[in-house]
Amino acid sequence: MTDLREFDVVLFGATGYTGELALGELVRRGAGLRLALAGRDAKKLEAVRTRLAAGVPEASKLPILVADAHDRPALDGVARRARVVCTTVGPYALHGEDLAAACAEAGTHLCDLTGEVTFMRRSIDRNDATAARTGARIVHACGFDSIPSDLGVLLADEAMRVRAGVPCDEATLEVLSLRGGASGGTLASMFTLVEEARRDPAIRKLLLDPYALNPEGERQGPDGPDPMGVESTQDAYLAPFVMGAVNSRVVRRSNALLGYRYGRDFRYREVSRFPKTPKGFLAATSLAAGLGAFVASVATPGLGRLVRAALPKPGAGPSLEERERGRFRLRVVGVSRAAHVERRVVVRVEGDRDPGYALTSVMLAESAVCLASDPLTSPGGVLTPATAMGMSLVERLRRAGLVLTAD
Ligand SMILES: NC(=O)c1ccc[n+]([C@@H]2O[C@H](COP(=O)([O-])OP(=O)(O)OC[C@H]3O[C@@H](n4cnc5c(N)ncnc54)[C@H](OP(=O)(O)O)[C@@H]3O)[C@@H](O)[C@H]2O)c1
Numbered sequence: 001m002t003d004l005r006e007f008d009v010v011l012f013g014a015t016g017y018t019g020e021l022a023l024g025e026l027v028r029r030g031a032g033l034r035l036a037l038a039g040r041d042a043k044k045l046e047a048v049r050t051r052l053a054a055g056v057p058e059a060s061k062l063p064i065l066v067a068d069a070h071d072r073p074a075l076d077g078v079a080r081r082a083r084v085v086c087t088t089v090g091p092y093a094l095h096g097e098d099l100a101a102a103c104a105e106a107g108t109h110l111c112d113l114t115g116e117v118t119f120m121r122r123s124i125d126r127n128d129a130t131a132a133r134t135g136a137r138i139v140h141a142c143g144f145d146s147i148p149s150d151l152g153v154l155l156a157d158e159a160m161r162v163r164a165g166v167p168c169d170e171a172t173l174e175v176l177s178l179r180g181g182a183s184g185g186t187l188a189s190m191f192t193l194v195e196e197a198r199r200d201p202a203i204r205k206l207l208l209d210p211y212a213l214n215p216e217g218e219r220q221g222p223d224g225p226d227p228m229g230v231e232s233t234q235d236a237y238l239a240p241f242v243m244g245a246v247n248s249r250v251v252r253r254s255n256a257l258l259g260y261r262y263g264r265d266f267r268y269r270e271v272s273r274f275p276k277t278p279k280g281f282l283a284a285t286s287l288a289a290g291l292g293a294f295v296a297s298v299a300t301p302g303l304g305r306l307v308r309a310a311l312p313k314p315g316a317g318p319s320l321e322e323r324e325r326g327r328f329r330l331r332v333v334g335v336s337r338a339a340h341v342e343r344r345v346v347v348r349v350e351g352d353r354d355p356g357y358a359l360t361s362v363m364l365a366e367s368a369v370c371l372a373s374d375p376l377t378s379p380g381g382v383l384t385p386a387t388a389m390g391m392s393l394v395e396r397l398r399r400a401g402l403v404l405t406a407d
Contacts, residue, residue, distance in 0.1 A: 005108075006081045008034045008372040010065060012099065013088035015044040017183045017317040018113065018143075018357055018364075020051075022088055025365035027052055027059050033369065038065040038078055039089075069095035072102065079106035086368035087112045091189040092119040092140075093196065100127055100138055107134035107380075109371040113364060115145035115246045116193055117212050118203055120382075124213065128382040135380040139388045141250050142367040143360035148330055148349040149173050149247035149270065150254055150386040151394050151404060156334030157262050158391075159345040159406035168334035168345070170267040171251075175241050178272075180326040180354040183317030194295065207245070213253040221252065222265050228292075230284045237274045237284035240291060244270030254386040318354055326354025350403035359402065366396040 011026060013019035014037035026035055039045050045064045053060035065081070067074035069089050079085060079102040089095045092114040103110040104127035114120060120140045131138050141147070157168045197204045206212050210226070211219040226245045231238040241247075248268055255262045272287055274280035318326070332347040351359045367389060370376070374392040385393060394404050 005083045006034070007036045007063075007083065009084045009086055009368045010036045010038050010078055010082040011086050011088070011368075012038040012067070012069075012078065013090075014048050015039045015041060016088050016090075017185055017315055018361060019088035020048055021357055021361035022086065022364045023048065024052060024055075025361045026086070026368065027056050027062070029365060029369055030056070030058065033372070036063040036065055036082070038067055038085075040066065040068045042066050069099060072098050075099050075102040076106065079103045079108040082108055084109040084111065084368050084372045086110075086364060088185075088364070090114065090116075090185055091192040092116050093122075093189075093192050097122060097126070101130075104131040104134060104136050104138055104382075107136050109137045109139070111139045111142040111364060111367040111371060113143040113145075113360060114140045114189070115143070115243060116189055117207060117246055117249055118193065118196055120213055120249075121206060124382045125216075128215075131380045131382060133380070137371060137376070137378060137380055137388045138382045139367065139371065139385060140382070141246070142364050142385055144328075144355040144363065145243050146247040146250035147363045147367075147385050147393070147397075148328075148355075149332075150250050150384055151390075151397070152330065152332035152347050152349045153251050153262070153268065153334070154254070154386040154390060155394065155404060155406055156332045156345050156347045159347065160334050160336050160343065163345065164336060164338070164343050166336045166338040166343075167261065167263050167266075169263060169265065169336050169338070171262075171332055171334045172268070173241070173244075173247070173270040173330060173332050174238075174273040175271070176273055176329040176331060178328050178355065180328070180356045181318030181322050182312065183357060184312040184314040185317070186356065187311050188314050210248065211252055213249040214256045215253075218256050222267050223248070223252070223269070227269060227271060228288070230281075230288050231271070232276075235276050237276060237280050238271040239274065239284040239287040241270040241272045242291060250384050251386075254384040257381075257383065257387040317357055323354040323358040326356075326358060327352050328355040328359070346407045348403055348405050348407060351401070362400050362402070363397065366400055367393060370396055 011023045014023045100123045160168045210223040274284045330349040334345045336343045370389045378388050
């Protein structure tokens with residue numbers, strides 16, 4: 001990786017709902033960061049720059065790069081001019097593949113917001129060896145999917161090692177509360193995935209594979225299918241967490257890329273936790289049933305069109321007031337049973353604005369600056385947030401106001 005690149009970070013997708021938020025975060029991190037905005041429509045990009053400059057006057061000087069996500073020579077040009085390309089152009093399965101390949105070949109780091117397992121698998125297969133050779137860190141899932149999970153488990157394992165000298169044998173991410181909206185772009189990505197799965201049995205098989213993102217030849221381990229129904233424990237009702245099927249694959253890839261730091265028998269799952277009360281039971285069963293019904297409805301051609309028509313369109317998302325009212329409270333419970341002694345650590349991962357957009361844009365911006373500026377030791381390859389940036393990113397997110405703490 002050379003330092004002679006013209007830009008530290010290029011934000012690709014600046015005209016989108018999340019892209020403009022992420023660009024705002026990058027501009028506010030400002031001083032000394034050589035930043036440019038990119039997209040396919042010069043006029044829309046100029047309008048974004050003008051809006052930003054109303055709050056931060058220096059933004060008026062930001063260079064604009066024009067490239068379509070399907071114009072490979074133009075993407076090669078963007079990749080060669082930047083140390084890091086940070087992209088919010090999605091659905092990634094439709095628009096992300098050429099850019100990831102261009103960055104891998106140019107030795108340019110990339111971070112994005114994909115939560116699409118199929119796209120990540122294709123990127124691993126196509127780009128991992130190239131990126132390992134060029135030194136590019138290609139880091140998918142740098143938003144609410146899957147940074148809290150991936151860094152939460154890293155911290156739980158670290159705390160267990162410091163306190164007891166052993167790794168975690170298992171970890172569970174529990175969603176304690178979550179308040180936030182959905183953008184049209186996020187829904188479009190979900191619909192694309194459901195559509196792909198409906199058409200192609202190989203994709204359905206991949207989505208059901210708990211180790212779908214592990215290196216080839218290492219796609220096995222002790223974890224089985226994702227939890228679907230409601231489970232009753234001594235003090236709680238547990239329902240599925242909507243993003244668990246993505247985050248768990250990322251965490252398992254981190255374990256593999258870290259040389260099985262959490263152990264070859266490490267088990268991981270994600271759940272939504274509700275109190276052991278009648279109201280808690282009702283909430284857990286409604287969540288489990290609602291999730292199943294939603295997936296079934298969007299996968300049913302006629303009904304899917306109706307459901308989609310009623311939801312936000314690409315470019316739209318939660319208002320500023322809704323983003324400010326949002327919040328999330330998660331905890332990762334790590335367990336070790338080494339030498340037949342049960343030990344527990346609890347890591348809190350919390351934030352006080354909308355997790356999917358306000359805080360996702362903070363996570364993405366911090367990932368981009370971390371990749372551009374921090375003295376990272378990870379090799380090139382298709383990595384995960386924990387394996388590419390690890391504790392450097394944890395420290396950055398803490399300074400940005402997120403809670404990532406082992407109690
Ligand atoms: N992981 C997470 O936690 C998380 C959170 C938020 C969002 N996301 C993901 O982030 C992505 C963006 O979401 P969003 O709500 O910001 O979507 P959006 O508002 O629809 O924005 C999409 C962006 O992609 C651009 N684009 C589309 N086709 C393009 C092409 N052919 N060439 C160049 N640019 C193109 C659009 O440009 P135009 O303006 O020119 O149309 C726009 O800038 C989605 O995949 C979503 O799932 C993930």
